[in-house]
Amino acid sequence: MEFWIxxxxxxxxxxxxxxxxxxxxxxxxxFERRLLGRFQNRIGPNRxxxxxxPGGKKLFGGFLQPAADAVKLFFKEDVIPEKADKWVYxxxxxxxxxxxxxxxxxxxxxxxxxxxxxxWLHYAPIDVGILYLLAVTSVGVYGxxxxxxxxxxxxxxxxxxRASAQVISYELALGLSILAVVMQNGTFRTEEIVAGQNIxxxxxxxxxxxxxxxxxxxxxxxxxPFDLVEAEQELVxxxxxxxxxxxxxxxFMSEYIKLVAMNAIAVAxxxxxGNFPGIDTLVxxxxxxxxxxxAYAVQGALTLGAFLLKTTVLSxxxxxxxxxxxxxxxxxxxxxxxxxxxxxxxxxxxxxxxxGVIFPEGGLVIHIAMFVIGAVVIxxxxxxxxxxxxxxxxxMVSNNASN
Amino acid sequence: MLSAFFKGLGTTFKYLFKKPxxxxxxxxxxxxxxxxRGRHQLQRFANGMERCIGCSLCAAACPADAILVVPxxxxxxxxxxxxxxxxxxYEINMLRCIYCGYCEDACPTxxxxxxxxxxxxxxxxxxxxxxxxxxxxxxxxxxxxxxxVLQQLDRRPxxxxxxxx
Numbered sequence: 001m002e003f004w005i006x007x008x009x010x011x012x013x014x015x016x017x018x019x020x021x022x023x024x025x026x027x028x029x030x031f032e033r034r035l036l037g038r039f040q041n042r043i044g045p046n047r048x049x050x051x052x053x054p055g056g057k058k059l060f061g062g063f064l065q066p067a068a069d070a071v072k073l074f075f076k077e078d079v080i081p082e083k084a085d086k087w088v089y090x091x092x093x094x095x096x097x098x099x100x101x102x103x104x105x106x107x108x109x110x111x112x113x114x115x116x117x118x119x120w121l122h123y124a125p126i127d128v129g130i131l132y133l134l135a136v137t138s139v140g141v142y143g144x145x146x147x148x149x150x151x152x153x154x155x156x157x158x159x160x161x162r163a164s165a166q167v168i169s170y171e172l173a174l175g176l177s178i179l180a181v182v183m184q185n186g187t188f189r190t191e192e193i194v195a196g197q198n199i200x201x202x203x204x205x206x207x208x209x210x211x212x213x214x215x216x217x218x219x220x221x222x223x224x225p226f227d228l229v230e231a232e233q234e235l236v237x238x239x240x241x242x243x244x245x246x247x248x249x250x251x252f253m254s255e256y257i258k259l260v261a262m263n264a265i266a267v268a269x270x271x272x273x274g275n276f277p278g279i280d281t282l283v284x285x286x287x288x289x290x291x292x293x294x295a296y297a298v299q300g301a302l303t304l305g306a307f308l309l310k311t312t313v314l315s316x317x318x319x320x321x322x323x324x325x326x327x328x329x330x331x332x333x334x335x336x337x338x339x340x341x342x343x344x345x346x347x348x349x350x351x352x353x354x355x356g357v358i359f360p361e362g363g364l365v366i367h368i369a370m371f372v373i374g375a376v377v378i379x380x381x382x383x384x385x386x387x388x389x390x391x392x393x394x395x396m397v398s399n400n401a402s403n
Numbered sequence: 404m405l406s407a408f409f410k411g412l413g414t415t416f417k418y419l420f421k422k423p424x425x426x427x428x429x430x431x432x433x434x435x436x437x438x439x440r441g442r443h444q445l446q447r448f449a450n451g452m453e454r455c456i457g458c459s460l461c462a463a464a465c466p467a468d469a470i471l472v473v474p475x476x477x478x479x480x481x482x483x484x485x486x487x488x489x490x491x492x493y494e495i496n497m498l499r500c501i502y503c504g505y506c507e508d509a510c511p512t513x514x515x516x517x518x519x520x521x522x523x524x525x526x527x528x529x530x531x532x533x534x535x536x537x538x539x540x541x542x543x544x545x546x547x548x549x550x551x552v553l554q555q556l557d558r559r560p561x562x563x564x565x566x567x568x
Contacts, residue, residue, distance in 0.1 A: 039415045043425045324411040382405035 019157025
């Protein structure tokens, strides 16, 4: 009986997480579209649904836009290309979306102790949580690759091939930047890494790794400016050219959920997860006055809030970059991944190791020194590795010669 | 490399705080220019008489052949328009019309004018034909006096090409 109740609780929790992730996706699209609109001097979608205020004003115009989009996609005609490899074609969206959803169980979304030593907001506290996150994020590319292959369309296939090449290139830099964090905190468990950032967030000692992680994760989720996989101008829609209706929606969903999940991982690894100055004191005060249960709940809500706030800030940066930077060329993409990010990440691993050996007890001064080193290295790299501009020489030809 | 990147970010960030240029169309309509050529109107004189005298010059001038005019003799007791004839039927096919304004130029009494209304969508082809009742302005929206040449009822043929009204 006990066992079945546990299973039931687990199922409900998983359902809540899956629904939360999809809702997050839906509202991230709205967030992005509204923000992109403002960046481009437009308004963005503001028609579907609003909260009327007295005086004719409207609040949250467009908050039903994701629902409208979902309904539209549900009712679109579902077409399977005649020459497509049918079963692979049908399975690909699932391949893409399932990894995107199960990433979330590995991320500590906050700290809500249930009183028995586990955490309501961290679904799977695995010993090698970091490896789990890395593995699952890169499995998602199979969905894209086989979608490109099964569609039997050259544009789709180029998109799929590009996706696999790109993800392999950036996986290394991503893994190495996370490795430095693992060395810094001395653990593979995500919740311990978060707990270790109680005082100083990892972004200070691991600034270099943070920057590498941001760039590499953008490439990993094939998002602008690294969205060569679905470069509209060259490849129609890339790997999802032949997909429509809900199958396209699943690809779209996997892409955005992965993006938010990557931002959430960045928050957990570099920005202190659910830690926020003041939460601990507040929770301690509540514990003395109201008892453990309420204190735990308040702690859970506050840490989750802090986590979501930080994720929103990173998501804002993603949208901002998308609004500002044009798509890179394929050779530039490979250049950046192999010749710049990977050596930098390797350097960072060496730096972290050396400093960890020389100053095993760390301390604020060491952290700040590492921050400065990281910033200086980034600055130097940006100057040294900048693309060389070919010298232009203009030869003047005299007109008299021809006359 | 990085400086260019941050310059780009700075530019977009500046735009975040600017007022969007979007005009929210159904609620806010941009005013059209004075000489904008939109949907046609059949004008009236100040006393409420129709300006159109059924001469069919607009139909002749129309390059898209969008106008149909069927003239009829005025009833002398209760005339629709000054002069001898009036347009019994006056139809414009809005799917054919190219809004060139030649009909305006051709009209000797300034009866047909392309006005500023531009929301002309409809669901079926039949609705694209605007008849006289839709084109004619209300009785109290007339302007201008009837020129003397149109008051000479016994004079045939119809008045000279253009009357300055």
